[in-house]
Amino acid sequence: QQQVKQSPQSLIVQKGGISIINCAYENTAFDYFPWYQQFPGKGPALLIAIRPDVSEKKEGRFTISFNKSAKQFSLHIMDSQPGDSATYFCAASRMDSNYQLIWGAGTKLIIKP
Amino acid sequence: KAGVTQTPRYLIKTRGQQVTLSCSPISGHRSVSWYQQTPGQGLQFLFEYFSETQRNKGNFPGRFSGRQFSNSRSEMNVSTLELGDSALYLCASERSGGSNEQFFGPGTRLTVL
Numbered sequence A: 001q002q003q004v005k006q007s008p009q010s011l012i013v014q015k016g017g018i019s020i021i022n023c024a025y026e027n028t029a030f031d032y033f034p035w036y037q038q039f040p041g042k043g044p045a046l047l048i049a050i051r052p053d054v055s056e057k058k059e060g061r062f063t064i065s066f067n068k069s070a071k072q073f074s075l076h077i078m079d080s081q082p083g084d085s086a087t088y089f090c091a092a093s094r095m096d097s098n099y100q101l102i103w104g105a106g107t108k109l110i111i112k113p
Numbered sequence B: 001k002a003g004v005t006q007t008p009r010y011l012i013k014t015r016g017q018q019v020t021l022s023c024s025p026i027s028g029h030r031s032v033s034w035y036q037q038t039p040g041q042g043l044q045f046l047f048e049y050f051s052e053t054q055r056n057k058g059n060f061p062g063r064f065s066g067r068q069f070s071n072s073r074s075e076m077n078v079s080t081l082e083l084g085d086s087a088l089y090l091c092a093s094e095r096s097g098g099s100n101e102q103f104f105g106p107g108t109r110l111t112v113l
Helices: none
Strands: A004-007 A010-014 A019-025 A033-038 A045-050 A056-059 A062-067 A072-077 A086-092 A107-112 B005-007 B010-013 B019-024 B031-038 B042-050 B053-057 B064-068 B074-078 B087-094 B108-112
Touching: A004 A086, A010 A019, A019 A086, A019 A107, A033 A062, A045 A056, A045 A062, A045 A072, A072 A086, B005 B087, B010 B019, B019 B087, B019 B108, B031 B074, B042 B064, B074 B087
Parallel strands: A010 A107, B010 B108
Antiparallel strands: A004 A019, A019 A072, A033 A045, A033 A086, A056 A062, A062 A072, A086 A107, B005 B019, B019 B074, B031 B042, B031 B087, B042 B053, B064 B074, B087 B108
């Protein structure tokens, strides 16, 4: 019940295309779903996060879509750029407790120029 | 505001030795979490410290231990090093420890020969 399954493991997208990364969770008590971005040689950094009271959150070219009934959420990167090439991690947790973040396995995204 | 700092950045050890890694969180942050990152394995949670107490623990053997000091600085120790311990060790600090945003350091790259 604690797993977060992330797919695909790797993704190659042409510049200007849409990158889509999917995550599924099991614990219905989770209410905080962040996405982190990690560049080579750096630690991950928070990119965008969503709570289950909304179905979509957009920040610039990055959008999280959330489907509570399916227990799935996804990251969409519009107009993907070479600078978006990085590893992306989804995670899930509960905000009202001291739960640790449960992490997906990561997706290595390569944007081809 | 200074970010999370980790020392040393790189470390080479031999099997059987022990190692201590250090993490200084962002000022005012009381929670420090440690992760092991290996290629293809994502972020594996080691443990979390909050106000000098270990609050959460992952599924790692007892060779992995940690502690937190009164100034929130944290150390992680690995005894009897094995080849499989070669990895990037990341620490992340968080203001309250309640699944708010985690701020990661650049990591310590440990190589065990």
